[in-house]
Amino acid sequence: MVRAIKWVDEVVPAAPYVTTLETLDKYSCDFCVHGDDITLTVDGRDTYEEVKQAGRYRECRRTQGVSTTDLVGRMLLVTKAHHSCEEMSSEYREYADSFGKCPGGRNPWTGVSQFLQTSQKIIQFASGKEPQPGETVIYVAGAFDLFHIGHVDFLEKVHGLAERPYVIAGLHFDQEVNHYKGKNYPIMNLHERTLSVLACRYVSEVVIGAPYSVTAELLDHFKVDLVCHGKTEIVPDKDGSDPYQEPKRRGIFCQIDSGNDLTTDLIVQRIIKNRLEYEARNQKKEAKELAFLEARRRQEVHSERESDCDF
Structure with missing residues (x-):
């Protein structure tokens, strides 16, 4: 799953929970990066204490509202x-x-x-690259809710269908997803799902709020060469029509078996x-x-008192 994130170059399986200088040196890392929340060991120690003391720790702000x-x-x-x-x-x-x-x-x-959601957040995630001559434009659509390894395996298979693929993922509106999934789906709203899919290295572009039925206008606008769907059930549109009627008519529709049975429903059940x-x-x-916070607060108060005594 982590390997599919487009900003990740290498993955270290079974990495130690406490990050040490030995780990950084072993994998030729200049420094370690973590969010501005804390992670502690069972005895309440900062897991990044060693790399912080060595000046090889960097921190970035945690995205508000992602939890x-x-x-x-x-x-x-x-x-x-x-x-x-x-x-x-x-x-x-x-x-x-x-x-x-x-x-x-x-x-x-x-x-x-x-x-x-802000436009700046989307810009940070988007590649901003248009399809180039010779690239095969492939369109996929769905909810991509709780973006998981099942989605990744499907998108990787789609990406491998062409020598030079340009994969466009259409994300349906929340109300549309709820219509065909029911219950309280999607678990993640459209904005959250957009950033999740944009972070995947196999996706070049995202259509935010794509129509449920793949229309001729959409295919022509993006100059789509191929439309793919997984092995999940294809639910008819509200009028009973096949949402893939147009790409099937053009002979550019295919179903892909990702080889992974994991679904959003299974995750929710777990x-x-x-x-x-x-x-x-x-x-x-x-x-x-x-x-940990209380201990740090007491330490800061103690340091302030000692500083006052110096005068």
Whole structure:
């Protein structure tokens, strides 16, 4: 999964949880990068302490509103408050607040917040490259919800269909996905799904809010050479028509077997099955983070007092 991210050059399987200088040197890394949230060992120590002290640590701001806790909460509550960036319902907010809460308060890392999409975020993820002469334009469409290895394997197979592929992924609106998937799908809203798919090295462009039926206008506009769909069921459009009627008529439609049976539904089922374990783990994680914050706060206060005494 990580290998499919377009900014990743190499993956180290089974890497140690505590990052050491030995690990950085072994893989010829100049420095280590992590978000501005903390990760702690079982005894409450900073996992990046050694590389920080050596000056080989860099930090980037965590993306506001992107949270595993939030996604798990959406699956368990089965609400649609996250669709189209709607305001969280009071029920969802109450659950989201309590999901990662342990006795003694909250910390700024474990919890949820609303993701706000901006054009700058999209620019950071987009390649900005137009199809070049000689490239084969391949169009795929779907929800790509909870972007996972099943999606990656499918897109990799699609990418391998041509010597010089240009893969365009059409992402359906939240309401469209909910129409054919039901329940509270999609778990991730359109903005979140867009960035997930754009981060994949096998995708060149994304159509945000693509029509459910692949139209002649879309095929002509993007000069599509091939339209692909996986082995999942093709649900008819609202009028009962085949959404791939036009590419089939043109003889440019094909179905691809990714060889991977993982689906978004299976992931959600796993989460629901292990609900209590997830909640307990999250609360334990927050308790450690709060203890770390309190210790750091006391240390800062102590340092300030010593500084005042110098005068």
